[in-house]
Amino acid sequence: MITELKVSAIDNGTVIDHIPSKSVFTVIKILDLEEDENQILFGTNLESKKYGTKGIIKIKNRYFKEAEINKIALVAPIATIIVIKDYNVVEKKHVSIPDKVFKTIKCINPNCITNFENVAQQFDVIDKKDVILKCHYCEKITDKKNMVFI
Amino acid sequence: MIQGKSLISINDFSKEEQIDILNLAEEFEKKSNRHILPNHVIATLFFEPSTRTRLSFESAICRLGAKYIGFSDTSSTSVQKGESLRDTIKTVEQYSDLIIMRHPKAGSARFASEVSNVPVINAGDGANQHPTQTLLDMYSIRKTQGALNDLNIAFVGDLKYGRTVHSLVMALCNFNCNFYFVSPQELKIPTEIKYYIKERNLTYSQFTNMNEVIPKVDIIYMTRIQRERFSDPLEYEKVKNSYILNSEMLYDTKPNLKILHPLPRVNEISEDVDNLKEAYYFTQALNGVYIRQALLTSILGAKL
Numbered sequence: 001m002i003t004e005l006k007v008s009a010i011d012n013g014t015v016i017d018h019i020p021s022k023s024v025f026t027v028i029k030i031l032d033l034e035e036d037e038n039q040i041l042f043g044t045n046l047e048s049k050k051y052g053t054k055g056i057i058k059i060k061n062r063y064f065k066e067a068e069i070n071k072i073a074l075v076a077p078i079a080t081i082i083v084i085k086d087y088n089v090v091e092k093k094h095v096s097i098p099d100k101v102f103k104t105i106k107c108i109n110p111n112c113i114t115n116f117e118n119v120a121q122q123f124d125v126i127d128k129k130d131v132i133l134k135c136h137y138c139e140k141i142t143d144k145k146n147m148v149f150i
Numbered sequence: 151m152i153q154g155k156s157l158i159s160i161n162d163f164s165k166e167e168q169i170d171i172l173n174l175a176e177e178f179e180k181k182s183n184r185h186i187l188p189n190h191v192i193a194t195l196f197f198e199p200s201t202r203t204r205l206s207f208e209s210a211i212c213r214l215g216a217k218y219i220g221f222s223d224t225s226s227t228s229v230q231k232g233e234s235l236r237d238t239i240k241t242v243e244q245y246s247d248l249i250i251m252r253h254p255k256a257g258s259a260r261f262a263s264e265v266s267n268v269p270v271i272n273a274g275d276g277a278n279q280h281p282t283q284t285l286l287d288m289y290s291i292r293k294t295q296g297a298l299n300d301l302n303i304a305f306v307g308d309l310k311y312g313r314t315v316h317s318l319v320m321a322l323c324n325f326n327c328n329f330y331f332v333s334p335q336e337l338k339i340p341t342e343i344k345y346y347i348k349e350r351n352l353t354y355s356q357f358t359n360m361n362e363v364i365p366k367v368d369i370i371y372m373t374r375i376q377r378e379r380f381s382d383p384l385e386y387e388k389v390k391n392s393y394i395l396n397s398e399m400l401y402d403t404k405p406n407l408k409i410l411h412p413l414p415r416v417n418e419i420s421e422d423v424d425n426l427k428e429a430y431y432f433t434q435a436l437n438g439v440y441i442r443q444a445l446l447t448s449i450l451g452a453k454l
Contacts, residue, residue: 111276113257117235126345134342137257138278139159141342 008041013060015082016072021045023075024055029149030071030104031064038062051078071104073097074131074147097128105133106148112138121150153451156263156270160281160317165324172289174444175437177454178213182439185215186452193246194220195238196273197229197253202413202435203273203282207250210442214452219245239265248450251275269449277311283412284317286441287371290434291322294408295368298322304330304363307373307393307418309339314412315373319343329354330363334389336380360393365402370395372411372418372431396420400428410434 019027024044033040039060048054069081073095083091101123107114114121114137122136131144152167163171178184192211196204204222211218220242221227229238235258242249243266251262256276263270274280292298303322305315309331319329319339323346331339331354338356347354357363364370375393380386394417395409411419411431423429447454 107257109256111254111256113235113253113255113261113275116255117258117261119257119261132345135257137260138255138276139342140256140278141345 009087010039010041010058010060010084011087012085013038013058013062014064015084016057016059016069016076017054017080017082018048018051018078019044019055019057019072019076020051020078021053021055024057026075026149027055027057027072027079030075031068033057033059036062067098070095070098071101074101074104074144075149077131097125097131099125100136101125101133104150105142106150107135107138107140108142108146108148109135109138109140112140114138152448154269155449156266156272157281157445157449158259158263158270158272158275159279160284160321162281168285168288168321168324171285171441171444171448172292174448174454175285175289175440178440178443179437182213182443184213184443184454186447186454187211187214187216187450190214190216190247190450191245192216192218192446193242193249194218194222194273195242195249195251195253196220196222197224197251197258198274199223200252200273202438203252203280206435206438207273207282207442209439210446213439214443214446216446220250235262236265239270243268248446271445271449274313277313277316279317280313280412281317282438282442282445283314284321285445286434286438287314287318287410287412288321289437289441290408290410290430291369293437294430295406298325298327301325301327301369302330302367303327303369303371304332304360304367305339305371305373306332306360306363306395308337308375308379309333309373310337311376311379312373312412315371316340316343318371320346323347323350323352326352328352330357330367331355332357332360332363332393334358334375334385334393336385337375358392360395361399364399364407365404368404368406368408370407370409372409372415374414374416374418394418394420395423397422397426400426403428 021044042057044055079095123133133142239262250271252273256278259272259275408430
């Protein structure tokens, strides 16, 4: 596979595949990979038969909990998570949008208490298909277009 | 079970719990002075100005024989020194059995209820919710219409920022009501409220002209339009007079029509309406005392 050659294989760790090209850097931010000291390889605007282009991130020696990884579904709803051990794929799964989102997104409401006090942002996902979130505190809706990741 | 619960958003109470509060308020309307909370201290924290909400809460507290502590202005408190809301609440909970709070930031009341070990009643948080006003509005509607079900209700004025409108619409969705939203383009009802109505398979319609709605409805819920909400002052000048209700506009109405307003009023209801049988807004303000007595009694677990 051409894309596999462009971003070299890892022996152990996690591969996040089928990320929309424009969302690769947001996924890096959501997963806080800038602070990660493991070897990280990523590619974007790679060819994809299914989607035209795609992005991919490979993180060596790192495995994610489901709640942690599902947050990326907000920007990469069709992403595939591939767990690699000794160069073998041991698990392959799709992300799914969680029911609640914690400390990931800023509330769109400039008057929301979360934008003033030290309060952890918290949202209920009220529509998984269109990705519509409701702030647990001020009850304002934040949709896909208005999401600002922390 | 309402005892020990906070009331932050109207939906924190089930439909049945809301009705229980309305029924208990009826008892307080029959006899208001009942010293059933003689050993309770209630904190009233008003970080933002209020006349009716604060005074009716304080009146309710006095009529129940409880005591209150608090402030109606943050200038004499440690908030001025930069104390966080979390720390203010953690302190006040030590001194009181229940906290009533009004705060300019949306979501502040929910946050306070999560920090506090005593119940919190939201007396208004920014443009978000004002659930005790909602309960007194429901009480007023039920009292004037005999029931809350299947009513046609017009909301007029600032539907975007009017927190009383948002809470009341949500509550009335439990009673199969039909909504008419009348507002200037700039102040239309927010998406989340429209979404809430649609989710429950109820209907609403939007208008910019009040006159076509008046003959169709059982309740007109007026709100104040504030000049400062408009980005263009010319836009305000264009629409300001179209949302003033006067007696001439009330020639062709349903016999049961009542006009409500959360008050304060500026000029959106002409004074010539005040003496008409349709005007109910001052009695509505009085109902606030009974509702707040019912709430304090239920949350603090007292019996009549």
